[in-house]
Amino acid sequence: MARRATFFDNLWAENRAVLTVDGGDLFGQRTRDDEHQTEFLCEATADFGYDGIGLGEFDLNYGEEFLHRMMEQYHLPFTSANVRDTTGALVVPEFLVVERGGIRFGLVSVLDPAQRIMTLTGEEGRYVVADPVQTLREVIPRIRQQAQTIVLLGHLGDTTTETVIREVKGIDIAVIGHTFRNLTAERVIDDTILLGSGYEGRFIGRADLFVRGTDGKVMAVQVKTTDFDDKIPDNPEMAEKIAAYKKDLQEFKEAKRSAYPRAFGSEKEEFLADRSCMGCHREAWDAYASSAHYQAFGTLRKQGQTDEPECLSCHTTGYQYKNGYADEAPFNRLINVQCEACHGYGTEHDRGGAWKAQAKDSCVACHDQKNSPNFDYATYWEKIKH
Amino acid sequence: MTKRGIITGLAAVAALCAVATFTSHSARAEDDKAGWKDITLVYHSDVKGKIDPCG
Numbered sequence: 247m248a249r250r251a252t253f254f255d256n257l258w259a260e261n262r263a264v265l266t267v268d269g270g271d272l273f274g275q276r277t278r279d280d281e282h283q284t285e286f287l288c289e290a291t292a293d294f295g296y297d298g299i300g301l302g303e304f305d306l307n308y309g310e311e312f313l314h315r316m317m318e319q320y321h322l323p324f325t326s327a328n329v330r331d332t333t334g335a336l337v338v339p340e341f342l343v344v345e346r347g348g349i350r351f352g353l354v355s356v357l358d359p360a361q362r363i364m365t366l367t368g369e370e371g372r373y374v375v376a377d378p379v380q381t382l383r384e385v386i387p388r389i390r391q392q393a394q395t396i397v398l399l400g401h402l403g404d405t406t407t408e409t410v411i412r413e414v415k416g417i418d419i420a421v422i423g424h425t426f427r428n429l430t431a432e433r434v435i436d437d438t439i440l441l442g443s444g445y446e447g448r449f450i451g452r453a454d455l456f457v458r459g460t461d462g463k464v465m466a467v468q469v470k471t472t473d474f475d476d477k478i479p480d481n482p483e484m485a486e487k488i489a490a491y492k493k494d495l496q497e498f499k500e501a502k503r504s505a506y507p508r509a510f511g512s513e514k515e516e517f518l519a520d521r522s523c524m525g526c527h528r529e530a531w532d533a534y535a536s537s538a539h540y541q542a543f544g545t546l547r548k549q550g551q552t553d554e555p556e557c558l559s560c561h562t563t564g565y566q567y568k569n570g571y572a573d574e575a576p577f578n579r580l581i582n583v584q585c586e587a588c589h590g591y592g593t594e595h596d597r598g599g600a601w602k603a604q605a606k607d608s609c610v611a612c613h614d615q616k617n618s619p620n621f622d623y624a625t626y627w628e629k630i631k632h
Numbered sequence: 633m634t635k636r637g638i639i640t641g642l643a644a645v646a647a648l649c650a651v652a653t654f655t656s657h658s659a660r661a662e663d664d665k666a667g668w669k670d671i672t673l674v675y676h677s678d679v680k681g682k683i684d685p686c687g
Contacts, residue, residue: 247683257674266674274681284681304680347671397673423677444678446685451675459667474685488683 247290247488249474251481253450254294263347266295269423269442270302270355270401272322273313276366276550281308282498285316286491290484292320297344300355300399300423301326301337307550309367310337325399327385328356328376329363337373341385343392349457352393356381356410358402358424366550378402382414390416394462399423404442411438418464419453432469439464443471450474499553506555511567511591518592519563520584527585533632534585543581560612563587583612 257264272291274280299305301324305313310331316322317338324338331337341354356378364370382398389396396416400407401423411420412435422429422442428449433440443451449471456466472478524531534540542561543552551557553573555565563580564570564587571580586592588605595601606623613621 254674257672260672263669263671264674265671268679269675269677271678271680280681283683287679287681287683290683300677302678347669349669349671399677401677419673421675421677425678441673441675443676445680446682447676447679448685449676451673453673453675455669455671455673457669457671459669465668491683 247287247447248480248482248485249478250447250450251290251293251484252478253472253474255481257452265297265344265346265351265397267353267397267399267421268296268299269399269421269425269444270300270357271304271424272299272302273305273307275304276307276364277553278366278502278551279495279499279553281312281366282495283491284308286495288316288320288322290487292322293484296323297346297351298342298353298355298397298399299324300401300421301329301357302401302423303357303361303363306337306363306365306369306373309365309369310372311367313338323353325353326355326357326401328359328378328381330374330376331372332374341389343389347457348459349395349462350393351462352389352396353399354382354385354389354396355399355401355423358406361401361424364548364550378406378410379413382410382417386414386416395419395457395464397421398438408435408440411435411440418462419455421451428471428473430469430471432467439467441469448474502555506559506566508566508568508570511564511569513568514593515591516569516593517564517567517580517584517586518596519579519586520582522592523585527632530585530632533630537630539583539587539630542583560617567591 274284299322305324313324317324323342325340325342326336326338327340329337341352344351344353357375359375359377363373386396395418398411398417398420400410400420402410403424404422404427407420407422411417417438419439419441422440425442425444427442427444429442432453441451441453443449451469451471454468455464457463458465520531520534546552546557546561558571559565561583562571563582563584569577571577588608589595589601609623609626612618613626
């Protein structure tokens, strides 16, 4: 980010007409920590003055309200012609027209319907993604009425972007989104110039365009991609902003964790993890492996909650115990509600063959009124009987 | 005018026409180029919320 700021500083010093776009998936993973970081990213990205941002499925990870707030607060111009809500309304503007260097550019984006939209706000059923080819065939003539040069921000991946531009006429430039690739030179497919520069902000692409003023046709292009390696110095102001933010993020994480301190157990004991139990307790292990306890962490993954202490305390083993689950090796093997979540430290059992006499008392620590209002020991025991 | 003189004259006229045509094409190309706009497109994708890329 600090190197990207340097790139823009140098570019602006050239006093050229610059059009800046993003192919989508600007936002982070579907977790609250990433949401926090994404907000900072949006604030910092605003400094770069984006003219158009294609809507990727990640950009709905925190729900529509968050997306719209970022668009408004930080002037982020998201666009998509084929993502609608169930009422038929477009989620973001259908296309954008930007005048730059005497040319009117039409910026349009489509999302691959194969990409699954999942949100932290449970809105995933709310979106309908229309066919990209049909959408573009319908919208491009309308954009052409207002713009001379059309740029597609195709959040479609490499192959599908190529397929789409072969099937849709009238796209002058296509920037690939949903890609890992960095194209170091342009490709020309039919009359469309294909560009791409991913991933995770490692690269940025620059295409110097020579555009015919009369009709906006791109007559020549020169492409250069920049790798944000150590050769690019940090912009000091942005570096300082990032350092301050990282401190803020750490405090945010610590504040969340502090509500669930590691208050129990002993530093001398260890959780040995479920595979250790399997050797002697195969039958019990089989019962566990076919139970919901064995899937507990997977449900957090689906919901984007793998960094939420409130959830981890019941979906992992020993989260509030010394040497219990943590998001780092070797403690990250303690995902799910394993044997030791109820029976206690394996090292204790290993020494004398004993385990917690009243393992069943541990059920209600998680199966409480809030999380499991229908909990009944006898009924639930049948589900894990061993 | 001798035959040779006629040929030479025709060649000279042809050459002059060629120069004029070349000049005219060049001038038009220059005119066209003058109408070209020099614009830089900056692009990337899939930042995925990263402030710094992994690694």
